[in-house]
Amino acid sequence: MIKKDTIDKIFEVSRVEEVIGEFVSLKKSGSNFKGLSPFTNEKTPSFMVSPVKQIWKDFSSGKGGNVVAFLMEHEHFSYPDALRFLAKKYNILVEETQETEADKQKSNQKETLFLINQFAMKFFAKNLLKKNEGLSIGMSYLKERGFSNEIIKKFVIGYSLDLKKDFFKSAIESSFLKENIEKSGLIINNSNDIIDRFRGRVIFPIRSIAGRVQGFGGRILSKKNKTAKYINSPESLIYIKSKVLYGIYEAKNAISNQDLCYLVEGYTDVIQMHQSGIENVVSSSGTALSIDQIQIIKRLTNNVTLLFDADEAGLRASLRGVDLFLKQGINVKIIVFPDGEDPDSFVKGRKKEDIIKFFNESSRDFIRFKANLLLKDSLDDPFKKSLAIKDIVVSISKIPDLIQQEIFVKKCSELMNVSEDVLFNVLEQEKNNISFKKNKKKVLEKPLELVQNGLTIKKSDLELASLEKQIVHILLHYGGEEAFFDEIFLLHGENGQIIEESKIIKSKVYEKIFLDLQQDEVELINPLYQELYVILIELYQTQGNVIVDKLIRNIKPELSKIVSDLFLSDEIYELHNWDRRNVFVKDKKSLVGQLVSETILSLRKNLIDQKIKSLVEDSKEKKGLLDNPDFLSEVINYQNLKKLLSKKLNRVI
Numbered sequence: 001m002i003k004k005d006t007i008d009k010i011f012e013v014s015r016v017e018e019v020i021g022e023f024v025s026l027k028k029s030g031s032n033f034k035g036l037s038p039f040t041n042e043k044t045p046s047f048m049v050s051p052v053k054q055i056w057k058d059f060s061s062g063k064g065g066n067v068v069a070f071l072m073e074h075e076h077f078s079y080p081d082a083l084r085f086l087a088k089k090y091n092i093l094v095e096e097t098q099e100t101e102a103d104k105q106k107s108n109q110k111e112t113l114f115l116i117n118q119f120a121m122k123f124f125a126k127n128l129l130k131k132n133e134g135l136s137i138g139m140s141y142l143k144e145r146g147f148s149n150e151i152i153k154k155f156v157i158g159y160s161l162d163l164k165k166d167f168f169k170s171a172i173e174s175s176f177l178k179e180n181i182e183k184s185g186l187i188i189n190n191s192n193d194i195i196d197r198f199r200g201r202v203i204f205p206i207r208s209i210a211g212r213v214q215g216f217g218g219r220i221l222s223k224k225n226k227t228a229k230y231i232n233s234p235e236s237l238i239y240i241k242s243k244v245l246y247g248i249y250e251a252k253n254a255i256s257n258q259d260l261c262y263l264v265e266g267y268t269d270v271i272q273m274h275q276s277g278i279e280n281v282v283s284s285s286g287t288a289l290s291i292d293q294i295q296i297i298k299r300l301t302n303n304v305t306l307l308f309d310a311d312e313a314g315l316r317a318s319l320r321g322v323d324l325f326l327k328q329g330i331n332v333k334i335i336v337f338p339d340g341e342d343p344d345s346f347v348k349g350r351k352k353e354d355i356i357k358f359f360n361e362s363s364r365d366f367i368r369f370k371a372n373l374l375l376k377d378s379l380d381d382p383f384k385k386s387l388a389i390k391d392i393v394v395s396i397s398k399i400p401d402l403i404q405q406e407i408f409v410k411k412c413s414e415l416m417n418v419s420e421d422v423l424f425n426v427l428e429q430e431k432n433n434i435s436f437k438k439n440k441k442k443v444l445e446k447p448l449e450l451v452q453n454g455l456t457i458k459k460s461d462l463e464l465a466s467l468e469k470q471i472v473h474i475l476l477h478y479g480g481e482e483a484f485f486d487e488i489f490l491l492h493g494e495n496g497q498i499i500e501e502s503k504i505i506k507s508k509v510y511e512k513i514f515l516d517l518q519q520d521e522v523e524l525i526n527p528l529y530q531e532l533y534v535i536l537i538e539l540y541q542t543q544g545n546v547i548v549d550k551l552i553r554n555i556k557p558e559l560s561k562i563v564s565d566l567f568l569s570d571e572i573y574e575l576h577n578w579d580r581r582n583v584f585v586k587d588k589k590s591l592v593g594q595l596v597s598e599t600i601l602s603l604r605k606n607l608i609d610q611k612i613k614s615l616v617e618d619s620k621e622k623k624g625l626l627d628n629p630d631f632l633s634e635v636i637n638y639q640n641l642k643k644l645l646s647k648k649l650n651r652v653i
Contacts, residue, residue, distance in 0.1 A: 002083055003095045010083055011553050013090045016067040017051045023074055038074055039063060039257060048568050054549040057568035061259065064564035066552045076209055076252050076299070106237065109183070113238045116176055116184045117205075117213035123170055124158025124203040124216075134159040138202050141221055145268060146348055151275045154250065155204065160218065162200035185215070185234040198231070204267045206232075206239070206285065207249040209296065215239035217246070217267055217285060230267075232285065242290035245297070246270055246283040254279035255300040262359075263289075263297075263321070264307045269343040277352035281307075289321045294328050305333045305363055309342045319373070322366045326398040333363040367392055367412050389416050393423055397430035402525065403465065467603045468524045471513060473566045474596055475536045479510035480545045483593035509596055510540040516600045532559050 017026065017033055026033040026049060033049040036042055039061040046059040057064035063073055071082040087094045128134040128142075138159030142152055160167060168187050172178065178194075181187050188195045201218035208214050215233030233239050247270040255261045262281040264270060273281045284293060297304060306321055325332040337346050347355050364372075370392050389412070396408045409427060413420045485505050514537050524530035535555065539546050548567060552560040 001097045002080060003097055006087070006092065006095045007083060010086050010090070010092055011066075011068075011549070013092065014067050014086050015051070016054045016056055016070070017049050019067050019086070019089070020049055020056060020070055023070075037061060040259075041257075050568060053567055055552060055564040055567060057564050059568075062565075063561070064568060065557065065560045066549065066564070068553070069557060069560060069564075072299075072557075073256070076256070078210075081210070109180075110237050112180050113184050113236060114212050116171065116181060116186065117215070117238070119171065119174060119176070120167065120184070120186055120216070121156055121158065121203075121205045121213050123167060124160055124198075124205075125156050126158075127161055128152075128157065128159040128202075131159070131161060133161050137221055141202060145272070145344075146275070147271060148275060151271055154274070155247075155271055157271075158203040158205070160196060160198040160201050160203055162222070163196070164199065165194055165196060166199070167196045168194050183236060185236055185239070197233075201231070204246070206244055206246050208244070209248050209252055209299075211249045212238075214244055219267075240292075241285070243292040243296075244285065245293050246285045247274075248282050248296060250274065251280055251282050252300055255282075255297070259301050260303045260305065261297050261301050262305050262307055264343045265309070266342075266344070269307070272344045273347050276347040276350065276355055278347070278355060289324055291324065291328070294324055294330065298328060298330060302329065303331045303333075305335060305359065307335050307337070307343045309337060319370070322370070323395050323398050326366065326395055327400070329400050333365055334369040335359055335362050335364070336369075365408075365411075366395055367408055367415060370395065371412075371415055385416075389418060389423075390426060392416075393426045394430055397427055400527075463606055464525055464603070467599060467606065468526050468529045469566075470599050471517075471524070471603075472529050472532055472536070472562070474592070474599065475510055475513065475533065475540075476546065476548075476563065476566055478592045478596075479508075479513075479536060479540050481509050481592060482506060483509055483512070483596065485512055485593050485597055508540070509592060510537060512596055513537075513600065528558055528562060532562060535559070 020026065021033075024035045024038050024047060026035040027045075029048075031050075031052060033051070034045045035047045035049075036045050037047045037058050037060040039058055042060050047056070048059070049056045055064065055066055056070055063069075065073075067086065068079065068082045071077045071085060072079065075082075075085075077085060084094060086092075128138045142157065147157075168181060171181050171186070182189050186197055188197050198216060198218040200222055201220050204217040204219070205213050206215045206217060215236070215238070217230060217232050219230050220227055232241065235241060246267055251261070251270075251274075258280050260280055262273065262278065264273070264281060264283050266283055267285070270281050270283045273279075282297070304325055322332055322334070337343070346358075371388070392412055393409075396405055396412065399405050399408065405427065409420060409423045412418070413423055483506070485507060486503075524533055532555075535551075536546060539551070548563065552563050555563070
């Protein structure tokens with residue numbers, strides 16, 4: 001592990017404009033640099049780099065962050081590899097924490113296995129191209145599948161001769177130790193007799209996102225009884241089935257550039273699609289889809305389309321994958337091929353344009369896919385239909401974004417002809433108490449007591465999301481500044497009426513926001529905004545200010561992206577030179593007090609609107625409430641409070 005002092009030194013000397021300038025042509029634009037996006041095909045430059053803040057933002061793809069984030073996005077480095085790249089560029093000696101002897105042995109063992117696998121890949125490729133058996137059996141099979149020499153070379157496909165110890169002998173002659181060859185899984189030590197694991201098979205190397213050979217898949221060509229058609233390397237220090245995706249090395253750039261990943265089942269599906277010009281495709285290699293595999297994809301895109309056969313096994317695989325992707329916040333669609341077709345056979349011989357057209361026209365969201373699949377035999381059976389609807393709602397509950405949840409509930413309601421209220425109730429039943437509380441606003445004081453267990457998420461959350469973003473934006477830009485606020489105090493008169501009292505106060509911006517939200521016990525509904533809000537408040541309370549470049553390198557990538565987005569979204573407007581167009585805009589700093597007050601008041605008004613709506617809905621369900629004076633009094637108080645806040649919003653100074 002790289003020492004913290006070394007990491008700090010790397011960030012201190014690294015210049016984001018210098019590093020990015022090696023990959024993107026940048027031109028000076030005011031205090032910033034602009035260039036064409038390296039992630040999308042654009043004609044008008046929208047890629048911005050801020051030397052002052054040491055951050056970048058690509059407005060065409062939405063990506064952004066610090067210098068390390070760029071290397072991780074563009075070059076697909078891991079975090080440590082990105083740091084080592086920068087250290088090498090700026091001649092910084094990388095100091096690592098002291099490794100134990102066991103750690104050193106493990107690290108050396110891994111490197112040895114990678115070397116053996118690299119040797120094996122070249123060995124098998126040579127067999128395919130140079131040996132008679134490889135040409136007559138292995139190459140003949142590949143040509144029958146329609147694979148060109150170019151695509152065979154691209155994926156380094158090979159062949160293992162049908163001999164007992166062919167690879168083992170060659171590896172020993174190349175000075176590899178027997179025990180290490182065995183650990184790689186390339187041989188089987190069976191009763192003191194050595195046997196090549198992949199003998200008589202076409203070999204598909206499985207490479208990591210960085211291109212290192214982790215393991216192999218092998219397809220047997222002879223018709224031997226009780227022999228699996230496909231076998232993979234056994235698990236080892238460098239090959240863990242749940243953490244590998246076949247084709248990820250060859251597909252990573254295409255996935256990132258197109259912001260879409262196609263997921264298929266087999267090796268040949270991947271290869272055939274590449275040959276057809278569709279390169280943003282990977283395979284789970286016949287294993288059950290795992291969270292680790294999804295995380296690899298998520299590094300490159302949040303959009304996935306599952307391509308599976310129309311048979312029962314393919315459909316089941318699709319169903320398993322859907323909920324896993326949804327839980328990780330990934331937009332997932334499904335394409336089911338016509339009967340008798342799979343990705344390999346379908347794309348073979350077809351033009352790329354026709355394939356893409358079919359994909360676009362045939363892709364379904366998970367609701368429509370599940371509805372068609374689950375309701376196939378249950379339209380006339382109310383019990384089966386209810387189970388199918390419940391299954392769909394369970395999938396919706398996996399989605400972390402509340403707005404997306406609402407959209408899909410509405411879609412399910414339309415498709416299934418079931419009321420939204422019923423579906424929302426079922427949705428809430430599927431949430432556990434912990435996650436439920438996280439996604440709700442907590443308001444303990446009665447005048448703003450909005451969120452109760454069972455409250456339905458409505459359209460107003462769109463406005464709430466915007467207000468929460470604005471709060472974080474204000475904290476980042478103006479949190480440490482002082483401003484004047486027109487403070488409103490709500491008092492109870494002698495007759496119980498609410499009386500407004502106004503007073504001008506001077507306060508730090510972060511103190512005003514913190515105290516107001518704390519008073520109302522409001523927690524931001526977006527967990528990322530809430531996490532960033534807590535970090536910012538703590539920094540202001542302990543240090544008095546926020547240094548942007550230091551902040552973004554000490555927070556997780558998701559938060560770093562938000563920070564860079566909020567900062568550079570302002571910068572892009574500055575570059576438009578509004579003055580030249582005779583459009584004169586007030587300095588935001590001069591209006592920060594008004595901006596804060598309006599945001600907080602709008603948030604409060606939004607909460608009250610939802611509370612009133614909730615009370616009205618309760619009155620419809622419980623008819624006796626309308627005759628309850630306490631209930632009517634509560635509604636009136638909320639209405640009066642809303643009027644006061646609306647009045648306040650219209651006259652904020």
